[in-house]
Amino acid sequence: MVVEVKNLVKRYDKLVALDHLNLNVEEGEIFGLLGPNGSGKTTAINCILSLLKYDKGTIEIFGKPMSPDAYDIKRDIGIIMQNVAVFEELTVYENISYFCSLYIKDKSEVKRLTREAIEFVSLEDFTKFHPKKLSGGLLRRLNIACGIAHKPKLIILDEPTVAVDPQSRNKILEGIKKLNADGATIIYTSHYMEEVEQLCSRISIIDKGKVLATGTKDELKAMISLGEKITVEAYNLREEEIEELSRLANVSSIEYADNCLEIKSKKGKNNLIHVLDYLQNHEINFGKIYTQMPTLNDVFLEITGKELRD
């Protein structure tokens, strides 16, 4: 186990930010911490890193208790914060080199690792630039390079793609996969379910400081009753037809507005075929049809009754 958090409780006066939180991160995985803003993701990370005091619970990293003085543990951790944390006065190269030198004593090793980190985030053309001259996406890449230059075994990324353009986002996500492929264990926090779904091998859904569910994305989706969403472009549907459609097998809810029929079905086989049969048999004109498998947002919605981005 790379990270083991047991019954972590963190209070800010009367507000319980972490409520008996439990997490287990295994070696070599990309572990996602998914939850809406204010759910406790960053607080959990700050406690894991021994930046924040907590009221109760235990945290072990690499099998040892984590503490502010646990330098042997810290040496193998890389952190990419939500806020860009670089010196405005230093160039791209100098920033990466400085943060790398906090971990590595050998000067020539620092140089080598700095160059590798620059190459990794594709900032070769910007080494002499100051952060102010970089775009938001490039700045995020610099932030990542500062966190991973020393080749840590555990990398924690706290919402690294906030306010990043799609091109840079893809670059960042590809980079994270590569770091993982090179052997690093990753903890990735986000409120973007698409990213977590695309990236993470295991996910914990967190809300109000509690872990609501943990598993692979398929395991999480299997936990809910929702099967698939069928969307049909249908014209001039009558009330009784909508009523009959709602009585089809496995249909759990139905909505019709602006010629768009949305059917949520429970888990089961041939849900789409039943709908198509009905439309054909009743000679209902229809246009596009598409189906969508449940997302992590649906999982979150079913567990908490609210959207991830509420």
Place this chain on the structure above:
Amino acid sequence: MFIQLYKTRIKCLLKNKESIFWSFGFPILLSIFFSMAFGNLTSQDTIDTIPIAVIKSENVNDSFIDVLNSMEITDDKKLFQVGIESKESAMELMNQGKIKGIIEYESDLTLYFNENGIEQSIIKTIADSYLQKSKTLMNIATINPDAFNQGLLEEIVQQRDFIVNGGTGQKNPDFTLIYFYSLIAMTCMFGCNWGFREMIDIQADQSAIGARINVAPTNKFKLLLSNLLAAFTMHFSSILLLFAFLNNILKVQFGDDLGLIILISIVGSLCGISFGAFVCVTFKINVKVREVMLTAVSIGGGFLAGMMNVDIKYLIATKAPIIGYINPSSLITDALYSLYYYETNERVFLNIGLLSVLTIIFVVVTFIKIRRREYASL
């Protein structure tokens, strides 16, 4: 590693244009301004014997001429070179620039000047003083003639020296120096901005950079020491540059003890830096508010030390001396002035001692505050 951290930090600070301006540029600009304002007052050799003319008249008595002739700048240097002239020739001499002013003694004293300056101010002050004392004597003679038998005359005509005892006979008291010394004091206190910045950058609850640094496997106090040493290097360089500029370009006097000047600068710089660190860790309020506090203390302290008006320094010294003892700017100013003026260094060491006590208090409180390694909130 320590040297590497120190070097990087120096590089970082060198590129902070705003801090560089306030530490290196602003004090020099202000000193140039002061020099322009008090330029002819800063040198002790500025005041030479002033040639004047007294217009021949029946009202001019010998005692008035004697008073003017008896005034001295130093033992062998008279204040006035007095000539008795007709009004026309006196005017001609003044137009030719051979005399600085004319005194006409008719029913009252009338002064004629072609220009305004320090010499004219001195002539006017002496004339006013003479008139005031003459009138006082006449009034007393009318009311109580016996008073003269009781030594009143000697009491009134006696010239008083208000200079504090202990000054060297070789140096004129030059209060314009206070402006320059308080400027140096303010510059020392500008070190608070460096100290403040270092503390912001090293605390996880103050900045994202602080959080990243706290996650690294580097001893926090080693890092703090390297950062503060870098800040001190920068700040002390700015003080030395200011000293060099004042002494070599503006010819401001500092006394002869270079070692003590450097000691005052070192303790002053440390006091400024530690004060910034102290404010940063003690007051957990908005960063901008804390920056305003620092500016208020560094500039306000300079004001109370006499940077804008020398009288303020003496007002504080007489009415609220405790403020003088706890105001680092006052202590630095006083240490420098004592070093320049007094023959002994007791007062210099007293000021350095008090500055050191303040610095130690700031350092100890800062240390206690940042000793905790985890934060209650970020």
